[in-house]
Amino acid sequence: MTSAGSSAEGLSGPVDVCIDRPLLSLDRPFTYDLPAELGAGVGSLVQVPFHGRATRGWVLGPTDDLPTRMLAVKKVVSPVRFFDERQLALFRWVGERYVAPLAAVIARAVPPRVASEEVGRDLPDAGATLTGAHDPSAGSVLAGYRGGDRALEALDGGHGAFVARPAPDDEQSLAVDAVAACLAGGRRAIVIVPEAIPVPATASALADAFADRAALFLGGGKRSRYRRWLEIGAGRFDVVIGTRPAVFAPVDNLGLIYLARESHPAHREDRAPYYHGRDVALARSRLEGAACVLASACPSAEASALGLPTISPATRRWPPVEVVRPGPAGRAPRLVKALETTRRGFVFSPLPGYGIAQVCRSCGDPAACASCGGLLRAAAGAVTCVVCAASGRCRSCGGTSFGVRRGGAEDVEAWAGRAAPVPVRRLRDEEPARLPGSDEILVGGADDVRDLGAGGLDLVAILDVDLADRRPGLAARERSLATWMEAIGWARPQGRAIVQASSPGDPIVQALVRGNPDRFHVEETRKRQEAGLPVGAAVFRVTGSAALEAELRAFDPSTLLVSPSEGGTVCLLALDPERVMAFGTRLRELAADGVVDRVEAEPHL
Template identity: 30%
Template sequence: MSAVKQGRELAPQLPIARVLPVLGLAHLDRPFDYQVQTDQHLDAQPGVRVRVRFSGRLVDGFILERIEASDHPGKLGWLERVISAEPVLTPELAVLARAVADRYAGTMTDVLRLAIPARHARTEQVVGPPPGTPKPPTVDLDAWAVYQHSDSFLAAIAEGKAARAAWQVLPGEDWPARLAELACHTVVNGRSAIVVVPDQRDLVRLEAACEPLLGDRVVSLSAGLGPSARYRRWLRALRGQASVVIGTRSAAFAPVPDLGLIVVWDDGDDSLCEPRAPYPHTREVAVMRSHSETCALVLAGAARTAQTQALVNAGWAHDLTGARATVRKRTPRVQALSDEDNRITRDPLARSARIPAVAFDAARAAIAADAPVLFSVPRRGYLPSLACERCRAQVRCRRCHGPMQADGPGAAGGAHAGSVGSLSCRWCGHPEANFRCAECGFTKVRALTTGARRTAEELGRAFPGVPVLTSGGDKIVDAVEGGARVVVSTPGAEPVADGGYGAVILLDTWAQLDRPELRAGEEAVRRWLSAGLLVRPHGDGGALVIVADAGLAPVQAVIRWDPVGFAEQELSQRTELAFPPAVTMASIDGEGPAILAFAETVELPAGGELLGPVELPPGVRLPSGLNRDEVSDPQRILLRCSRAQGRELAAALHAAQVARNAQHESAPIRVQMDPPTIG
């Protein structure tokens, strides 16, 4: 041992630090004890980042606590150094991270990677101490009076109670303003708030609503920020300089002091499902945080997920909805008709644009009233899906077998059939200059679906002289001015119109309803109601036209504007069929032999089931480390147990991963609790 190491002296008090090394391995997901030197005593506090030696190499870690003595029988190593004296891992965040890891059969260090941004030393020095006591903000809550039981809910927040609500937003509601008022109300009563939204567009709207009420008390966090800016804002929340944190997915972990309210907007959006291990959903993180920190919770949106309805049915959360009379007053006039309806328009321009007469008339009436019109098309691009004109076989890429698309008017001769110019693959981008059907040898194609750009081209001819703009893909428009104009958008990319849209027409709805997924109907209702929020009330001439069969349950939910009833029906059906959230499911994805070998080591709870293996559902990413070109048949195994046994299943999966890591199994697999796509 060197003289330097021999000269180390233990800290005078609490000389042992319990450290969680950042290793990411299931069998090492626990704290280890290290000795603290005298010169590290003041800085080596719980929550700070440190460097320790583990198995002969230096690794990062977090101090969880300081203790007087260790129960480890062997010799202890020393803390190599304290990286920063900033206590970034608060006690509340440590409890939450452990709970999330246990809930999702993951490791605590993986959760902390999601929760705590990378350190920037210069940023720590720039962010100053908390300012003096600012002037209390004021907030007007009158707009909440239209929601039943809102007075008791707001009173519960003011009293610091853990009130939990499923807020069903009324049509035409300025939801960013209402969420800003909730956050401000929480701050007025002496506590902090977190509001999480799915994407940057929602965050921009929410930020614009919060700043007039809260000023520099609010800080926004998103993945789009640079590392330094994100860490600076995160430190402001940690140090108590910001009372309200708004942001995307990871903001649910923001280290605000004395949390009084956490809000999740549109929990059905796929963006709120973390794509990195252990794949937590923001809604579940918020639910766990509301429980652990005894704070209020709001799950809000235009629609309602079956998971949120399950919380309401269990009595854990309560409805915050408008009266039916208020709903009827504020909804647009909703009509549904099939695109094969006998009322299809006789106007040749409208016929070329695939618009039934009722929808075309609603669009014309809105434009005549100098109001914008929105056409929602579920596919972006020009002709995103093609088939051989002769044999109807879908056109596939010769390299990766992905679907081929036509990128512009020169690629195919018409909306339904034509000779081919240049096509490209939607998966790998490989161009195809000389198409020939692999089944019959024919060289012409027809469109299976029409994209937003082609629809905009057709509508330009149907509405001559009216400005037409598109929103979707890499060109998303956030807002449009009032006045006569046509907007063609993909779902989720709809611009907000000044004064609301005069009409919204939902086209090609079968593309959303026919998806082979458990949540297809739920997702369609969410998309349609979100578009419906942008329409003027029927008293002001607003119309919502759905080109779909009015007898379908999702369409009926929109006609009645009854997302709660649809969620109850959806939950009832899933309970009968033993689907989530009525049960707990986990997926194991990867190559067949690897996932079968892993599944055999999982000790299922009593009554648990193993389903599969089956093909990996369409659109689901391969596990990290697998290449689509190298895996011809990626597969999935599903594990199912009762909802009450969910924690047991997560523990069993974690134990199986511990055994797998200990045996140095290297074949890539993905283990995921509550996978968003079941098939």
């Protein structure tokens, strides 16, 4: 990116323009004549006539594909060059991999423009390197890891990709160490974290370590995000720490992309172009000759299947984990006894509320919502429907008194509070995630397991492991395992963990005991293969007309599921990644012909 005030070569004559219309049917460049006096170049936001209207678009570069009639670019909308040739290559890769309009990719890669932020800003030229706090000793953590020497060599040279499984108490220091090694080699780094609130401990550790050389690109309002993006593009920072969009940050001389908590679902974009930060990070590192580190206590099946070198502790750095069977009322006697001596602890209870209504006390019928027939849950002293949120009334007689099967965070708070020598508190929905204070035990669920730093807890208890098989979603078990492993990591260095499970030999339970998900991934990969959605396949959900099915079968998908919808067809298919480019080309043609309405890559299943 070239900021206002920076110099860059201008273009003139015929140029390709990406029209700011994120439609697959219009996903091709349009040729316009660019007057030299406008001073526009690659990445310039311009105004052009399009179907009789003034429309914005981005200049992609010169072209020899000349139409019989060529209109002129009307004006330059902004002095900012929003991308350069290197970034454009990445945007095109994303558009091809996820079968998405280039305009949609640019819209996700660049924050919304605030014109007043472009006026009169004194920004340094791109390529300038600032001096800041003294860099941490590069390589001091990685050197103690298996595969660390190879990673340090790659970071120094700026190439190669790795999967890192940091020890729980090294999660932040490993990121700092990798970035320091990159900077020591004279290149810049991007670190991607899945969440912005609360500020992840990894982001805070990097900001503290690199001071004014580091930029936090987390959350914020429209104006502050655009201002920070301009500063990044102008070369003001050597380290950029941000959420998913930071993978596109306009950083020159890039040497490292570090993806923290790689298996976290927030790394996947839920809007077009539906990209995954992992895949884009790997692609950008290849395109720009940088190193890429995918870090997670429990890497995803997709990351594990890549066959990348692994960075892991040279010795066991995992808390002792004891597996116990659930006892009466869902609590094992061993767990209750352990709570009696716990001063700081965390009890993971995935179910909210006090319990589930089982039977109407008025008529004896099974409990069901009178409005929609949904499940009724007791929570905060009231019974409500988990589906429509209506007040709990019996579907048969309208009664409001129910027999409740206890089991939920409120119930856990009650019985754990009776056993523990310190206060036990349940984290409420409105409370930010945090670690327990001194002499405190917290009860929380998946939303409370965040990047909060080293825990140092006496005890971490994982309840209701058996429920993982009942959760919907192709990767539900994997996501549960990743969350549990992050929580158990809080017991380092002196604490322990207790896991309640009816099947101690289940690969998901054994992964918790070993602190290693490899065998679990083997089992999950087999299940995914049997389900027809193998790990590594490109999966798409395509909506269109009745002619869609025949068109998709021509690509010989490993799986094709077809469902009729109102006035059309919805198809779910899994493709060999090698076929995606040809697949995307054909879908763009079909979109122009009205056969394809919508394409969603890697849908949540």
